[in-house]
Amino acid sequence: MNNELNIKEKTINLLNEAEQQVQEQFKNQEEICLYNSIKVLNAFKKHNISEIHFNQTTGYGYNDLGREKIEQVYSEIFKSEDSLVRNQFISGTHALATTLFALLRPNDTLLSITGLPYDTLHEVIGIKENKSSLKSYGINYEQIDLVDNDFNYELIKETLKNKTIKVVEIQRSKGYSTRKSITLDKLEKVINTIRKIDQNVIIMVDNCYCEFVNKKEPIELGADITVGSLIKNLGAGITTNGAYVTGRKDLIQLVAERLNVPGQGKEVGPTQNSNKAILQGLYLAPNVVKNSIKTAILTAKALENLGYKTEPKYNEQRADIVQNIIFGNSEKVIKYTQGIQMGSAIDSNAIPTPWDMPGYEDQIIMASGSFVQGSSIEISCDAPIREPYIAYQQGSLTYEYGKIAVAKAIDNIEQ
Ligand SMILES: *Cc1c(COP(=O)(O)O)cnc(C)c1O
Numbered sequence: 001m002n003n004e005l006n007i008k009e010k011t012i013n014l015l016n017e018a019e020q021q022v023q024e025q026f027k028n029q030e031e032i033c034l035y036n037s038i039k040v041l042n043a044f045k046k047h048n049i050s051e052i053h054f055n056q057t058t059g060y061g062y063n064d065l066g067r068e069k070i071e072q073v074y075s076e077i078f079k080s081e082d083s084l085v086r087n088q089f090i091s092g093t094h095a096l097a098t099t100l101f102a103l104l105r106p107n108d109t110l111l112s113i114t115g116l117p118y119d120t121l122h123e124v125i126g127i128k129e130n131k132s133s134l135k136s137y138g139i140n141y142e143q144i145d146l147v148d149n150d151f152n153y154e155l156i157k158e159t160l161k162n163k164t165i166k167v168v169e170i171q172r173s174k175g176y177s178t179r180k181s182i183t184l185d186k187l188e189k190v191i192n193t194i195r196k197i198d199q200n201v202i203i204m205v206d207n208c209y210c211e212f213v214n215k216k217e218p219i220e221l222g223a224d225i226t227v228g229s230l231i232k233n234l235g236a237g238i239t240t241n242g243a244y245v246t247g248r249k250d251l252i253q254l255v256a257e258r259l260n261v262p263g264q265g266k267e268v269g270p271t272q273n274s275n276k277a278i279l280q281g282l283y284l285a286p287n288v289v290k291n292s293i294k295t296a297i298l299t300a301k302a303l304e305n306l307g308y309k310t311e312p313k314y315n316e317q318r319a320d321i322v323q324n325i326i327f328g329n330s331e332k333v334i335k336y337t338q339g340i341q342m343g344s345a346i347d348s349n350a351i352p353t354p355w356d357m358p359g360y361e362d363q364i365i366m367a368s369g370s371f372v373q374g375s376s377i378e379i380s381c382d383a384p385i386r387e388p389y390i391a392y393q394q395g396s397l398t399y400e401y402g403k404i405a406v407a408k409a410i411d412n413i414e415q
Pocket of ligand 1: 175209
């Protein structure tokens with residue numbers, strides 16, 4: 001690395017040394033990337049994607065050939081019956097909320113078995129008061145916390161035996177919690193446990209940040225429906241907004257009617273020039289996820305070498321693209337996040353500071369020097385300003401840009 005960016009010599013050496021030490025982990029990720037690239041290409045070939053599918057519709061969006069093909073390609077990749085991949089979804093939270101409202105009716109019960117859900121779902125569920133929450137419609141919520149980063153199997157079994165649960169929600173990625181993300185092994189085990197007791201309960205997986213990190217996706221392990229954002233893994237920085245929901249056909253129909261209109265379901269929804277970007281994002285996603293994970297592994301190793309606590313460790317199995325650094329004090333977490341901003345492409349001269357964000361409980365500092373607003377498949381770092389002061393770093397469209405941003409961030413904390 002030359003020094004036009006004013007990175008300290010010792011930081012460059014630190015990163016180069018860490019890079020040498022993680023080659024085995026990088027190889028593993030390259031193998032997964034090849035596997036998922038074949039999966040994507042096969043889906044494109046099987047569904048005969050061609051230039052005509054880049055066309056757009058306006059107005060009602062009837063007979064949008066590209067949109068229909070995209071949803072078939074998603075179903076192929078996720079091994080699901082049907083999919084809804086739409087730019088009308090504002091965000092991952094919007095898709096999750098739409099799915100919950102679609103599946104639950106008054107007096108039904110939603111059960112989260114991964115503890116407190118992602119911050120922005122608190123007002124959706126009614127954990128935090130809101131006049132438009134599920135709770136305001138008479139939908140009950142129950143929660144079973146993780147125990148030592150694993151499911152509380154006994155309590156899950158007991159609850160399913162004694163109560164009528166409509167939807168079990170499993171959030172794989174940790175959100176802003178201190179727990180570990182849920183690996184595929186754990187997900188498979190808990191789904192099998194649930195199915196032994198209850199064949200009908202709907203198992204819904206929040207798959208944000210987890211797509212293409214491993215070789216399988218939740219539907220293959222027995223989940224009924226899974227949800228994720230297109231400005232995270234599957235958009236690869238190319239797709240400018242939207243989200244997907246994939247799974248059982250009857251459930252996708254309910255979600256489509258809730259997002260759009262009862263009676264019109266999947267048949268409407270103008271794509272307005274988004275089809276090409278959705279397809280191209282998906283095409284690049286295996287590689288961009290690989291770059292993100294390589295950046296995460298390098299970050300973990302470099303910071304571990306400096307004596308910082310990380311989660312996951314550089315050589316641990318990964319479930320998502322998120323890398324935590326546990327700083328233990330607010331000054332370092334702020335400086336690190338500001339350093340990531342300095343090493344980003346857009347607004348590199350802006351200095352982020354902690355602020356109140358809609359849907360979040362604590363003040364949050366966010367570095368997101370991204371092409372797509374709030375996109376966290378691009379190099380980004382955020383931290384709620386609370387104990388134990390954890391930085392949540394995600395992404396990088398390329399490994400090299402990731403390495404540079406991390407160098408700027410380390411420089412900013414190691415004076
Ligand atoms: C990002 C994320 C969401 C949704 O976030 P949006 O910013 O609304 O797209 C939901 N759950 C988890 C675990 C996430 O990481």
